Amino acid sequence: GAVVSQHPSRVICKSGTSVKIECRSLDFQATTMFWYRQFPKQSLMLMATSNEGSKATYEQGVEKDKFLINHASLTLSTLTVTSAHPEDSSFYICSARQGTGNQPQHFGDGTRLSIL
Amino acid sequence: RKEVEQDPGPFNVPEGATVAFNCTYSNSASQSFFWYRQDCRKEPKLLMSVYSSGNEDGRFTAQLNRASQYISLLIRDSKLSDSATYLCVVNNNDMRFGAGTRLTVKP
Numbered sequence: 001g002a003v004v005s006q007h008p009s010r011v012i013c014k015s016g017t018s019v020k021i022e023c024r025s026l027d028f029q030a031t032t033m034f035w036y037r038q039f040p041k042q043s044l045m046l047m048a049t050s051n052e053g054s055k056a057t058y059e060q061g062v063e064k065d066k067f068l069i070n071h072a073s074l075t076l077s078t079l080t081v082t083s084a085h086p087e088d089s090s091f092y093i094c095s096a097r098q099g100t101g102n103q104p105q106h107f108g109d110g111t112r113l114s115i116l
Numbered sequence: 117r118k119e120v121e122q123d124p125g126p127f128n129v130p131e132g133a134t135v136a137f138n139c140t141y142s143n144s145a146s147q148s149f150f151w152y153r154q155d156c157r158k159e160p161k162l163l164m165s166v167y168s169s170g171n172e173d174g175r176f177t178a179q180l181n182r183a184s185q186y187i188s189l190l191i192r193d194s195k196l197s198d199s200a201t202y203l204c205v206v207n208n209n210d211m212r213f214g215a216g217t218r219l220t221v222k223p
Contacts, residue, residue, distance in 0.1 A: 006159075034210070034211070042215065043203070043213050043214065043215040043216055044160070044203075044213045046210065046211075046212075046213075049210055091157070093159050093160075095211075102147050102148040102207065103148075104148075104150050104162050104165065104207075105162075105211055106162065107159040107160050107161070108159060109158075109159050110158070110159045112157075
């Protein structure tokens with residue numbers, strides 16, 4: 001089955017630090033990758049959609065200068081949380097989709113980010 | 117109105133019970149539908165796709181009613197390992213998730 005790897009799985013760092021999260025599709029080429037965040041006992045919230053080689057499309061209310069997304073290849077997307085603050089602490093999950101919009105997404109393991 | 121609505125539960129059922137989850141969606145142009153399962157502090161995993169003709173995978177049956185914009189998931193002979201949150205997902209080029217229905221299967 002489709003495998004998506006996300007790294008790191010856990011990050012604890014000081015306020016003001018920038019944190020980069022990687023998302024890789026290991027056995028397929030991901031036309032589109034998605035970034036979500038999830039607060040405890042809440043649903044996944046889509047942050048942005050990225051297509052390889054083009055700028056990410058951000059959801060309303062998500063600051064693009066705060067959450068930098070780069071989708072440089074068909075197997076790698078990165079999310080950088082710039083100058084992170086405690087309110088950025090959350091569970092961040094990427095997903096990848098091969099082909100058209102009707103295909104399911106496959107999720108990475110998620111990154112638990114804690115900003116002190 | 118939320119794009120995808122689910123009863124959050126929790127559903128607490130004994131082993132062997134049959135349990136059904138429902139989900140409604142607001143965008144009539146939605147193209148594909150899925151059920152995902154998410155365990156606590158883990159990523160969602162695809163459980164099954166949902167087709168208009170209905171589909172079954174072992175103890176799991178999914179149904180779609182486009183006219184009513186309604187999706188269901190039926191779990192028969194529930195196991196302890198079925199305890200999780202079940203996410204209804206509606207896809208129209210990007211996926212929209214329901215808030216999830218929490219299921220606990222007890223011995």
